[in-house]
Amino acid sequence: MAVDTQAYRVELRPRFPRWYRGWAHFGFSNVLLGGLTAFLATRVHAVRPAEWLAIPVGFFIANGVEYLAHRNPLHRPMAGMRYIYKAHGIQHHRFFTGDSAENMTTADPHDFAVVLFGPLSQAVLLGGVGLPAAVAVWACFGLNAALLFGATASAYFLTYEWLHLIYHLPGAHPLTRLPGMRALRQHHLRHHELQLMTRWNFNITFPIFDAVFGTTYRETKPPFPA
Numbered sequence: 001m002a003v004d005t006q007a008y009r010v011e012l013r014p015r016f017p018r019w020y021r022g023w024a025h026f027g028f029s030n031v032l033l034g035g036l037t038a039f040l041a042t043r044v045h046a047v048r049p050a051e052w053l054a055i056p057v058g059f060f061i062a063n064g065v066e067y068l069a070h071r072n073p074l075h076r077p078m079a080g081m082r083y084i085y086k087a088h089g090i091q092h093h094r095f096f097t098g099d100s101a102e103n104m105t106t107a108d109p110h111d112f113a114v115v116l117f118g119p120l121s122q123a124v125l126l127g128g129v130g131l132p133a134a135v136a137v138w139a140c141f142g143l144n145a146a147l148l149f150g151a152t153a154s155a156y157f158l159t160y161e162w163l164h165l166i167y168h169l170p171g172a173h174p175l176t177r178l179p180g181m182r183a184l185r186q187h188h189l190r191h192h193e194l195q196l197m198t199r200w201n202f203n204i205t206f207p208i209f210d211a212v213f214g215t216t217y218r219e220t221k222p223p224f225p226a
Contacts, residue, residue, distance in 0.1 A: 005103040008094045013110065022109025025116055026165065032122060033158035040151035044144045054137065054145040058152030060208070065129070066160065067209035071202040084121075096168060098192035105170045115168050116161055130154065160205050164188075167204075190217045 073081040074088040095114045097103045106112065117125070130153050138146035166175045167188040176185065187210075191201035200217035203210045210216040 005094065005097045005099075009107075009111075012091070012095060012114070016110055016113050020110060020113055022106075022112030022116075025112055025118075026161070028119065029116060029122070029161050030158065032119075033154050033161070036126070036154045037151045037158065040147045040154065044147045047144050047148070051142065051144045051148060054141070054148035055152050058149040059156060061133070062153050062156040063203065063206060063208045066156075066204060067202050067213070070204065071215070075198050075202075093192065093194070093197055096192055097194060098189045098196075099194075101171060104168065104189060104192060106168050111168075112165065115165050122157075125157070126154070130157075156205070163205050187216070 073084055077085045092114055130150060134146045134150040137149045163184060166181060167185050169176055187201050187207055188204065191197055196217055200215055201210060202215055207216055
């Protein structure tokens with residue numbers, strides 16, 4: 001893997017569509033995922049106490065899916081999934097390397113194209129993973145549980161997009177000053193160090209499964225660069 005991050009950026013940026021606008025992309029994700037969350041949440045009716053468990057269970061499952069997907073197909077070239085390995089394990093990790101603030105953060109909103117999920121990828125995840133899981137919950141535990149599970153999953157997906165984008169914004173951006181963000185950005189920074197990325201810190205939102213599987217990198221490091 002190349003270590004000249006800036007040279008790779010110069011090579012990749014001309015491939016972005018000229019019409020691409022980073023904040024518009026982020027806005028689309030908010031409308032899609034936020035709208036889906038609201039739609040599903042407002043469809044529930046007369047929820048029984050046990051059905052509320054779909055929310056914490058959905059959150060825990062989403063965190064596990066995030067961890068396992070990131071640790072495996074996103075960082076290992078697996079049969080039938082080489083496209084996502086190329087997009088993440090190669091492209092994203094060559095565009096953002098954890099050796100300096102400049103190499104870890106976006107230079108302008110056009111670079112969001114290498115951070116956010118595209119509409120097609122969002123559709124595949126929602127339709128190919130989220131929908132079958134929600135249908136299974138519906139079959140086993142009823143419609144309310146399925147709606148709450150689906151709303152939790154889509155809200156988690158949106159949280160993922162928010163946090164991942166914030167990790168790659170320049171350190172002076174106001175969003176990087178949110179409570180708890182310093183520690184989360186540090187966790188993600190260590191994952192972007194080339195010698196660590198295939199073994200450590202696979203959770204992108206909340207490092208729950210990193211703690212479960214012992215893949216949190218413990219060595220101390222100076223604060224995240226500004």
